[in-house]
Every structure is written in C-alpha cells, then in structure tokens.
Amino acid sequence: MVSGHVESLFSAAYDGELSPDARAAFDRHLGECSTCAAAFAELTTAVDALREQPTARMPHPVRLPEGSPGLEPRFAHRPMRLPRGRAIVAGLTAAGMVAVAGGVTAAVVLTRGAGPTRTYMAAPAVAPGSNAGAGAAIHAPLASPQSASLLPELAPLLGGLTDCSPKALPISKAEALEIPVGFSNHATEDNGVSTGVVATQASSFVPGGTVDIYARLIDDSSHAVSLPCTVLLGPQSSSSSPGDDFTMAVPTPVAGLTVDGQPLLQVTVPATAVAGQTYDILVAPPDAVVILTIQIN
Amino acid sequence: MDDEALLDRSRRGDRDAFTPLVHRYQDELYTMALRLTGNPADAADVVQETFTRAFRSLPKLRGATVRAWLFRVAVNCSHDIHRQRSRRPADPLEDTEGRVLDLPDPGLGPEATAIQRERADAIRVALLALPHDFRVAVVLRDVNQLSYEEMAEALSVPVGTVKSRISRARGLLAAALRQSPAIFPRAEEAW
Numbered sequence: 001m002v003s004g005h006v007e008s009l010f011s012a013a014y015d016g017e018l019s020p021d022a023r024a025a026f027d028r029h030l031g032e033c034s035t036c037a038a039a040f041a042e043l044t045t046a047v048d049a050l051r052e053q054p055t056a057r058m059p060h061p062v063r064l065p066e067g068s069p070g071l072e073p074r075f076a077h078r079p080m081r082l083p084r085g086r087a088i089v090a091g092l093t094a095a096g097m098v099a100v101a102g103g104v105t106a107a108v109v110l111t112r113g114a115g116p117t118r119t120y121m122a123a124p125a126v127a128p129g130s131n132a133g134a135g136a137a138i139h140a141p142l143a144s145p146q147s148a149s150l151l152p153e154l155a156p157l158l159g160g161l162t163d164c165s166p167k168a169l170p171i172s173k174a175e176a177l178e179i180p181v182g183f184s185n186h187a188t189e190d191n192g193v194s195t196g197v198v199a200t201q202a203s204s205f206v207p208g209g210t211v212d213i214y215a216r217l218i219d220d221s222s223h224a225v226s227l228p229c230t231v232l233l234g235p236q237s238s239s240s241s242p243g244d245d246f247t248m249a250v251p252t253p254v255a256g257l258t259v260d261g262q263p264l265l266q267v268t269v270p271a272t273a274v275a276g277q278t279y280d281i282l283v284a285p286p287d288a289v290v291i292l293t294i295q296i297n
Numbered sequence: 298m299d300d301e302a303l304l305d306r307s308r309r310g311d312r313d314a315f316t317p318l319v320h321r322y323q324d325e326l327y328t329m330a331l332r333l334t335g336n337p338a339d340a341a342d343v344v345q346e347t348f349t350r351a352f353r354s355l356p357k358l359r360g361a362t363v364r365a366w367l368f369r370v371a372v373n374c375s376h377d378i379h380r381q382r383s384r385r386p387a388d389p390l391e392d393t394e395g396r397v398l399d400l401p402d403p404g405l406g407p408e409a410t411a412i413q414r415e416r417a418d419a420i421r422v423a424l425l426a427l428p429h430d431f432r433v434a435v436v437l438r439d440v441n442q443l444s445y446e447e448m449a450e451a452l453s454v455p456v457g458t459v460k461s462r463i464s465r466a467r468g469l470l471a472a473a474l475r476q477s478p479a480i481f482p483r484a485e486e487a488w
Binding site: 007008010011012014015039042043045046047049050051053055056057058059060062063064065067068069190193220221222223 | 307308310311312314315316319323324325326327328331332337340341344345348349350352353354355369373374377416417419420423424435439440442453460463464467468470471474475480481
C-alpha cells in the first residue's frame with residue numbers, strides 16, 4: 001500500500017531492495033502519479049550516468065615502504081605534508097632499540113627501515129622514583145614489569161607510565177581535530193586505526209620552561225576521543241651510537257588548564273636541557289601515532 | 298589466492314604477498330579517490346598513502362574484510378588530503394578552471410569524445426557540490442559498487458545509516474544534475 005509520494009523508496013527501488021509486494025505497490029503508484037514517475041526517472045538517469053563512468057587507472061606504480069609489512073605499525077608513518085615543526089615520524093623496531101640494564105643509563109633508537117635514526121641520550125642522572133608529579137623526569141626504570149598494554153619495545157623504559165590510561169573526552173572527532181588557536185607547532189597523523197593530534201604553542205622552549213600540550217587520540221572506528229598518555233623524550237642526538245642516558249617526562253593535566261572546557265597537558269622541560277638540543281613529545285603507547293619535536297633555546 | 302590468504306601471509310612479514318593486493322585494488326581505489334577529490338594528483342596521493350598506511354597497519358586489521366578496510370583507509374586519506382590542500386599547483390590533466398580532462402577513449406570519434414567529456418565534467422561538478430558524507434556514500438555505492446554491509450564496515454556506521462545516506466545522496470546528485478544538458482538533453486531543449 002503506497003500513499004502520498006514515494007521519494008523515500010526511490011533509492012531502495014533503484015537497488016532492487018523492495019520486496020515483491022512493495023515493488024508492485026511502488027510501480028502502481030508511479031503509474032498513477034506523474035510527479036513521482038518523473039522524479040524516479042530523473043534519479044535513475046542521474047545514478048546511471050554516474051555508474052557508467054569508466055574505471056580510472058592509477059597513473060603510476062604504488063611505492064611500498066621498505067621492509068616487511070606490518071613490522072612498524074605503531075610509530076611508522078610517512079607524513080603526507082610536514083609543516084614546520086613537525087617531526088619526521090620514525091618507526092620503532094625492537095632491533096633498533098638498545099637498553100643498557102643495571103643502571104640509570106639507557107638509550108633508545110627509533111628507526112624507519114633504512115631511513116633516519118633517532119637516538120635519545122646524554123642527560124644527567126636523576127634519583128630513581130623522582131617521577132612523581134607533573135612533568136617530573138623519569139629515568140628508564142629498567143627491567144621493570146612490563147604492561148601488556150604498552151608497546152612491547154618501549155615497555156621496559158616506560159614503567160613510570162603504567163598508571164597512565166587514556167581518559168575519554170566528551171567531544172566529537174571534529175572538535176578534537178581542531179587545533180586550538182595559538183598552538184602553532186602541531187602534528188596530526190592517522191594510521192588507519194587511530195588518529196593522533198599533538199600541538200604546542202611554540203616550537204622552542206628554555207630549560208626548565210613549561211610546555212602546554214594539546215593532545216587528542218581518536219579511534220577511527222568509533223570516533224571516540226580520549227586524552228592520551230604522552231611522554232616528553234629527549235634529548236635527541238644526532239649520534240647513531242646509543243649507550244648514554246636520556247630523560248623522559250610525563251605531561252599531566254593541570255587544574256584550570258583547559259581548552260573549550262577540556263584538559264590540556266603540561267610538562268616542564270628538564271632543567272638539564274641544553275640550548276640546541278631537541279626533545280620529542282610522543283603520544284604514548286599502545287597507540288603512538290605522532291611525534292612532535294621541540295627545540296631547546 | 299584470495300584476499301584473506303594474502304593478508305595472512307602479509308601479516309607474517311611476506312612482502313611479496315602484499316603486492317597482489319596493491320595490484321588488485323589500486324585502480325578501484327584511484328577511481329574512488331578521483332570521484333571524491335576531483336583531482337588526479339590528489340587521487341594518486343590518496344592511493345599511495347592508503348597502501349603505505351595499510352602496509353604498516355596490517356597487524357591491527359581485525360574483523361573487517363580487506364576490501365572494506367582499504368576503502369575505509371582511503372576515505373580517511375581522501376578527507377585528509379582534500380583538507381590539507383587548499384592550494385596546489387596546477388595539474389597537467391586539468392584545465393585552468395581545475396576541471397579534470399579525462400583522457401579520451403581512442404575508440405570514440407571526436408563528437409562522442411566531446412559528449413563523454415561533458416558528461417564526466419557534469420558529474421564531477423555535481424559530486425564535488427555534495428556534502429562530504431553524502432559524496433562518499435554515493436561514490437562507494439554507485440562508483441565502486443560496495444554492498445551496504447561493506448559500506449557499513451568501511452564507514453563504521455550502521456547499515457541503516459548507509460542506506461539513508463545513499464538515498465539522500467542520490468536525491469542531491471539528481472537535483473545537481475537536473476540542469477545539465479549533458480545528462481538531461483531535454484533540459485537544453487527547455488531553454
């Protein structure tokens with residue numbers, strides 16, 4: 001039984017999705033209603049015209065990344081466009097990481113296939129357990145229990161982060177992707193599973209300076225937004241021979257520091273940082289998708 | 298070898314198993330990206346980026362078919378690239394107004410080629426006028442001919458939402474093409 005006009009059935013009718021009875025009623029209506037008949041004919045002509053367009057051919061061969069598929073899934077991305085201040089994102093491989101057990105020295109090397117190597121090293125030791133509080137430095141808690149939720153290769157170095165879990169935020173994906181005004185140093189990456197956004201108000205900071213961080217992680221499936229765990233890691237060294245020390249600091253929410261009512265993170269640049277060094281802000285495992293570099297002045 | 302077998306081998310680090318997936322889907326994804334972005338260079342970048350992301354994210358693929366997953370990644374890439382490129386250099390396959398100049402079918406005469414181009418151009422303009430979600434819906438359905446279920450997987454929305462978006466998108470497409478003589482010759486006669 002069809003009453004009134006039937007535009008709402010046009011698409012299903014075009015796809016042959018109506019039941020035999022519904023289709024018969026639909027066709028009867030078109031026979032009696034010239035308005036619907038003309039409109040359905042118009043829709044059919046338009047969709048047919050789209051469908052008849054030929055398949056286009058990819059104009060050049062696809063270049064696959066070096067290495068084997070899937071070995072660098074978490075950090076590895078080829079940024080499509082890198083605005084100033086955005087890091088070349090490197091993949092983390094087990095083979096590329098060295099942790100020196102038995103002391104407070106450690107180094108981590110991030111590599112992407114045969115590409116650039118990223119090494120963090122050379123920061124004076126801080127007493128173990130000093131990671132309490134916002135922005136406190138952490139030295140790799142070597143051989144600490146690993147959390148299954150952490151990136152396996154980083155877990156031994158991130159024991160201080162095991163209490164950090166992403167905090168769900170009641171905002172939309174579009175709102176999360178909107179970089180706050182003034183956060184000119186920013187990076188956004190989507191690995192097809194999740195999208196990470198990290199931004200700071202400047203690209204250079206002084207030792208002991210405070211860094212406000214906008215960080216958001218979006219699940220590509222559910223579009224759920226969370227405040228991710230992040231780490232400040234550095235200094236980055238141009239040396240490719242690991243073995244020295246590096247510093248990690250954990251940015252944390254601070255009362256009253258918000259954007260659109262949602263929390264920002266804050267971290268203090270280590271006082272031991274030296275002008276000319278660079279540090280990286282990483283969205284923490286297991287969904288690390290962004291690295292943002294800051295320069296020390 | 299079917300997609301799932303290739304995927305399984307790729308997950309185990311077999312690079313040679315990933316290449317057939319590229320060959321199998323690159324043209325389909327390129328066509329989708331071309332209809333979504335209206336720009337050949339952007340579309341090629343979408344395909345390149347899609348396979349780069351897919352290559353690296355394979356271990357995370359759970360529960361989706363390869364095809365639907367690739368389309369999902371490609372739709373995300375199309376959106377990202379389209380958003381990033383408010384300005385871009387002119388492409389050799391575009392004219393000064395940014396219209397895509399499809400390469401002519403050598404089997405067609407000059408008049409038929411001209412008509413084909415007019416129709417392609419009308420459709421390109423009409424598609425680009427659609428809101429993003431509706432453009433994606435009608436392209437996945439009527440260009441790539443994904444099933445409702447594949448679209449639901451690719452877009453992470455319920456099948457009911459897929460159907461309503463397709464319905465709305467087709468209505469908008471028909472309205473956008475209504476005055477196009479290339480699609481509706483009677484519109485020209487009405488003048």
